[in-house]
Amino acid sequence: MHDVVDLRSDTLTLPTPAMREAMAGAEVGDDVWEEDPTVKRLEEAAARRSGKEAALFVSSGTQGNLVSVLAQTRPGQEIVLDADCHIFNYEVGGAATLGGLQTRGVATERGFLTPAQVEASIRPENIHLTVTGLVCVENTHNRHGGTCCTPEEIEAISAVAHRARVPVHLDGARIFNAAVALGRPVADFARPVDSITFCLSKGLAAPVGSLVCGSGAFVQRARRVRKMVGGGMRQVGVLAAAGLVALETMVDRLAEDHDNARRLAEGLSKLPRVDVELQKVQTNIVIFRVDRPDGAAELCAGALAQKVKIHQIGPGQIRCVTHKDVDADDIERALETFREITSGW
Numbered sequence: 368m369h370d371v372v373d374l375r376s377d378t379l380t381l382p383t384p385a386m387r388e389a390m391a392g393a394e395v396g397d398d399v400w401e402e403d404p405t406v407k408r409l410e411e412a413a414a415r416r417s418g419k420e421a422a423l424f425v426s427s428g429t430q431g432n433l434v435s436v437l438a439q440t441r442p443g444q445e446i447v448l449d450a451d452c453h454i455f456n457y458e459v460g461g462a463a464t465l466g467g468l469q470t471r472g473v474a475t476e477r478g479f480l481t482p483a484q485v486e487a488s489i490r491p492e493n494i495h496l497t498v499t500g501l502v503c504v505e506n507t508h509n510r511h512g513g514t515c516c517t518p519e520e521i522e523a524i525s526a527v528a529h530r531a532r533v534p535v536h537l538d539g540a541r542i543f544n545a546a547v548a549l550g551r552p553v554a555d556f557a558r559p560v561d562s563i564t565f566c567l568s569k570g571l572a573a574p575v576g577s578l579v580c581g582s583g584a585f586v587q588r589a590r591r592v593r594k595m596v597g598g599g600m601r602q603v604g605v606l607a608a609a610g611l612v613a614l615e616t617m618v619d620r621l622a623e624d625h626d627n628a629r630r631l632a633e634g635l636s637k638l639p640r641v642d643v644e645l646q647k648v649q650t651n652i653v654i655f656r657v658d659r660p661d662g663a664a665e666l667c668a669g670a671l672a673q674k675v676k677i678h679q680i681g682p683g684q685i686r687c688v689t690h691k692d693v694d695a696d697d698i699e700r701a702l703e704t705f706r707e708i709t710s711g712w
């Protein structure tokens with residue numbers, strides 16, 4: 368039980384005592400010179416977990432996606448992605464501004480392009496058209512409420528892209544949530560794609576950092592792009608040390624977050640004027656709608672007054688995210704608070 372129940376995001380997780388201890392004692396060097404032993408250990412661990420040849424430590428999921436996209440495309444090309452994905456909506460247009468790329472957002476039902484949609488989106492050879500440079504997938508899908516797709520689904524869309532000689536990037540900011548939910552190793556999701564980004568700073572609770580994984584040649588290009596966007600950090604082993612603890616100790620417990628999300632969603636589904644699609648609650652995110660004028664804002668404000676923090680993400684739409692700093696008692700308290708607020712609705 369915590370004083371404040373903060374369900375706004377899993378990025379709010381605080382580092383564990385073991386992480387702080389590892390950070391304080393980390394062996395470090397200049398990572399731009401590739402001389403930081405702790406960063407190297409983390410990159411090796413990430414490459415192993417993803418089944419890829421190499422990995423690169425970056426400052427954030429946004430930077431990981433940006434360097435992955437830029438390292439695999441040329442200015443003037445087009446990248447194909449789901450219209451609700453993070454890269455398209457929440458990364459400040461970096462692909463367009465810094466990569467000179469055109470983005471083609473395709474509407475999907477669950478956040479995942481189908482093989483037929485990928486096929487239809489890849490530009491044929493024609494003097495009037497730009498060239499398709501990359502296909503992006505997001506798993507789990509944030510805007511669709513933490514939905515996951517299987518390694519076989521990724522394999523199917525990658526096969527279509529690869530037939531057209533188009534590489535595939537996986538924004539796996541929360542790929543460990545998908546791996547735990549589906550009982551599959553991360554390497555199964557990463558195998559069909561050319562690059563994957565995953566975050567240490569969300570459900571895995573490290574204070575900072577993400578990893579980009581792929582072939583040795585891809586990571587070499589990504590390293591140059593990272594330097595270009597100011598991501599060459601020096602004695603950054605102090606951060607990588609926390610990341611190693613995150614990978615070693617924080618993955619299996621994600622199942623608890625998924626159980627709490629389910630409990631929360633089931634409780635919410637019983638409230639008046641609240642609509643939650645239970646089949647979409649597959650990991651640690653619960654998105655629900657409030658069908659009452661200004662009801663979402665009322666619920667957020669009423670909950671905040673009771674020290675329960677939730678996040679409105681659109682008109683009538685609220686997102687809750689479970690994580691290691693929210694326990695089962697906190698979920699009960701949040702539900703009790705929501706029941707009180709909605710009792711007159």
Ligand SMILES: Cc1ncc(COP(=O)(O)O)c(C=O)c1O
Binds near residue numbers: 538
């Ligand atoms: C799916 C997805 N990709 C990328 C990111 C970006 O991560 P960061 O906030 O570390 O830049 C997020 C952040 O929430 C995300 O949900």
